[in-house]
Amino acid sequence: MDIETAEKPDLAKSKRDRILEAAATVFCQDGYTGASIDAVATKAGVSRQTIYNHVGDKDGLFKEVVAALTDKSAAKFLLLMEEFPDRPENIEAELTAFSSRFLNHLTQDKTSRWLLRLAENESGRYPELFTVWREYGSGRKRSMVAAHLSQLALAGHLDIDDPTLAARQYLALLTAEWRAEFQLGRFPSEEECAGMAERAVKTFLRAFGRR
Amino acid sequence: MDIETAEKPDLAKSKRDRILEAAATVFCQDGYTGASIDAVATKAGVSRQTIYNHVGDKDGLFKEVVAALTDKSAAKFLLLMEEFPDRPENIEAELTAFSSRFLNHLTQDKTSRWLLRLAENESGRYPELFTVWREYGSGRKRSMVAAHLSQLALAGHLDIDDPTLAARQYLALLTAEWRAEFQLGRFPSEEECAGMAERAVKTFLRAFGRR
DNA sequence: GTCCAATTGGACAAGAGTGTCCAACTTGAA
DNA sequence: TTCAAGTTGGACACTCTTGTCCAATTGGAC
Numbered sequence: 245m246d247i248e249t250a251e252k253p254d255l256a257k258s259k260r261d262r263i264l265e266a267a268a269t270v271f272c273q274d275g276y277t278g279a280s281i282d283a284v285a286t287k288a289g290v291s292r293q294t295i296y297n298h299v300g301d302k303d304g305l306f307k308e309v310v311a312a313l314t315d316k317s318a319a320k321f322l323l324l325m326e327e328f329p330d331r332p333e334n335i336e337a338e339l340t341a342f343s344s345r346f347l348n349h350l351t352q353d354k355t356s357r358w359l360l361r362l363a364e365n366e367s368g369r370y371p372e373l374f375t376v377w378r379e380y381g382s383g384r385k386r387s388m389v390a391a392h393l394s395q396l397a398l399a400g401h402l403d404i405d406d407p408t409l410a411a412r413q414y415l416a417l418l419t420a421e422w423r424a425e426f427q428l429g430r431f432p433s434e435e436e437c438a439g440m441a442e443r444a445v446k447t448f449l450r451a452f453g454r455r
Numbered sequence: 456m457d458i459e460t461a462e463k464p465d466l467a468k469s470k471r472d473r474i475l476e477a478a479a480t481v482f483c484q485d486g487y488t489g490a491s492i493d494a495v496a497t498k499a500g501v502s503r504q505t506i507y508n509h510v511g512d513k514d515g516l517f518k519e520v521v522a523a524l525t526d527k528s529a530a531k532f533l534l535l536m537e538e539f540p541d542r543p544e545n546i547e548a549e550l551t552a553f554s555s556r557f558l559n560h561l562t563q564d565k566t567s568r569w570l571l572r573l574a575e576n577e578s579g580r581y582p583e584l585f586t587v588w589r590e591y592g593s594g595r596k597r598s599m600v601a602a603h604l605s606q607l608a609l610a611g612h613l614d615i616d617d618p619t620l621a622a623r624q625y626l627a628l629l630t631a632e633w634r635a636e637f638q639l640g641r642f643p644s645e646e647e648c649a650g651m652a653e654r655a656v657k658t659f660l661r662a663f664g665r666r
Numbered sequence: 667g668t669c670c671a672a673t674t675g676g677a678c679a680a681g682a683g684t685g686t687c688c689a690a691c692t693t694g695a696a
Numbered sequence: 697t698t699c700a701a702g703t704t705g706g707a708c709a710c711t712c713t714t715g716t717c718c719a720a721t722t723g724g725a726c
Contacts, residue, residue: 259673275576278488280713291674296715365486365576367638375639382635412631413658420627424593427578428586447624450662470703491683502704507685 260298262288267309272358276306276366306366307373313359314377320356321385324349328392335401336449343418343441344434350422351431360426386411393452402452410452417444473499474506478520483569487517487577517577518584524570525588531567532596535560539603546612547660554629554652555645561633562642571637597622604663613663621663628655 257265266288270279281302285292299305327345329338350356359377367374390411397404404410421440425432432440477499481490492513496503510516538556540549561567570588578585601622608615615621632651636643643651 273579275486275488277486281715282713292714293675293716294673297672302714364638368484368640371640378635378639409654413628413655416627416631417624420623424589427575428589429579429582443620444624447662451658452661492685493683503684504686504705505703508702513684 259288259290259294263290263295263298263305264309264312266290267305268313268355268358268362271306271309271366272361276369281305306370310359310362310370310373310377313355313362314380317353317355317359318381318384320349320353321381325385325388325392328389330392330395331399332396332401335396335453336445339449340438340442340445343445344438346418347422347432347437347441348434350419351426351437357426357431386415389414401454403455404452413451414444414448417448420444470499470501470505471509474501474509474516475520475523477501478516479524479566479569482517482520482577483572487580492516517581521570521573521581521584521588524566524573525592528564528566528570529592529595531560531564532592536596536599536603539600541603541606542610543607543612546607546664547656550660551649551653551656554656555649557629558633558643558648558652559645561630562637562648568637597626600625612665614666615663624662625655625659628659631655 263284267279267284270283270287273279274283281292281295284305285295288295295305299308324346328342329335332338350360359381363374363377386408390407393402393404393410393414394407396402397407402410418441421443422432422437425436474495478490478495481495481498484490485494492503492506495516496506499506506516510519535557539553540546543549561571570592574585574588597619601618604613604615604621604625605618607613608618613621629652632654633643633648636647
């Protein structure tokens with residue numbers, strides 16, 4: 245439809261991977277309806293027929309993409325979560341550092357970004373797929389944060405009644421500015437993420453810091 | 456494409472209004488690409504040609520819809536904002552009440568909901584349109600909240616350094632739970648909105664209430 | 667070298683959508 | 697009544713997409 249920008253068939257990977265990767269890009273860029281199999285095929289450097297051989301269907305392609313991205317994204321977040329400060333000496337500094345990494349990860353990890361936008365745009369079409377993602381991704385994140393916050397509260401670092409609510413509010417504060425930028429198509433720099441994290445944590449600790 | 460549910464040509468209104476209204480529904484339901492002029496026409500109870508006579512183009516139709524909804528939504532929010540508590544006796548109670556009305560409005564006003572979803576899904580396609588909306592809608596909201604918060608701070612009800620940031624965080628806290636529900640396609644009841652408002656305001660005041 | 671599976675590219679039918687044209691029809695005002 | 701503007705519905709050309717079929721080609725395993 246418009247000028248092709250930088251074809252990158254990436255011959256190292258398997259065809260299947262290339263297909264799923266290209267499909268992720270195209271679905272996120274154009275939405276489910278706007279995405280065409282042809283576009284995916286050329287972007288993946290693969291014939292259209294091959295796509296049908298692998299995934300059978302546009303529907304199948306879409307579902308496989310979401311499933312693959314969900315797994316990938318969840319795995320990365322699991323790793324990230326291990327860095328949550330459990331025995332902080334300076335809770336503000338350490339929580340800020342973690343939060344900054346969190347935002348940076350959100351910004352830089354294509355997978356997360358793609359999935360986020362996909363979920364925003366396409367959740368109406370495949371509610372099942374995205375409720376799974378929500379519970380498995382967003383919800384899982386929240387409950388992990390809640391667990392860590394509980395621990396901090398127990399250790400006397402925080403003053404929290406309802407850890408799940410606190411987790412939700414922590415994430416809301418943290419991603420408030422980020423979301424606005426992201427929706428405008430901008431990707432905040434590392435410094436900007438650090439600033440957002442600092443402001444969010446400051447407010448969070450004013451609310452939930454030890455009295 | 457599927458079964459038509461409840462046709463309502465609404466013969467009282469002008470054709471133009473009926474077209475814009477139907478278009479809003481269809482665009483929000485199916486996205487820009489998924490929406491068909493035919494669907495709009497039948498939903499509006501109007502011939503396809505009439506649509507072309509009025510707005511010329513699918514693009515034109517879309518832009519007119521967004522412009523109309525933006526105006527409508529902004530006007531309603533202006534009214535709502537006047538209810539912000541400026542001389543509170545019990546700040547928690549009054550801010551909670553306002554916040555609850557805010558969420559209810561978001562939930563019940565079709566226009567706001569449509570616009571929100573439209574912006575989420577279609578901002579990539581027409582960045583200009585939605586930056587306008589963002590500055591005029593979401594940004595305007597934030598700056599109005601910021602002004603009110605400043606006033607409350609000046610009067611000694613709140614302890615705020617950066618009113619714009621506080622406004623953003625207030626809105627983030629307030630809409631955190633609401634967004635999750637909305638994205639799942641659920642519309643929170645009045646009681647649920649009240650609960651969300653209460654929890655958000657409680658945290659907000661823990662952070663920014665008078666020390 | 668042979669075989670087999672994956673892949674390719676091109677052709678194809680079917681469907682849906684856009685935007686145009688136009689002749690026929692309403693409808694209100696002069 | 698007559699006129700003009702708006703409206704209608706149907707036909708049309710055009711494009712794009714999906715999904716299928718198939719014959720030809722490739723490339724690795726044996």
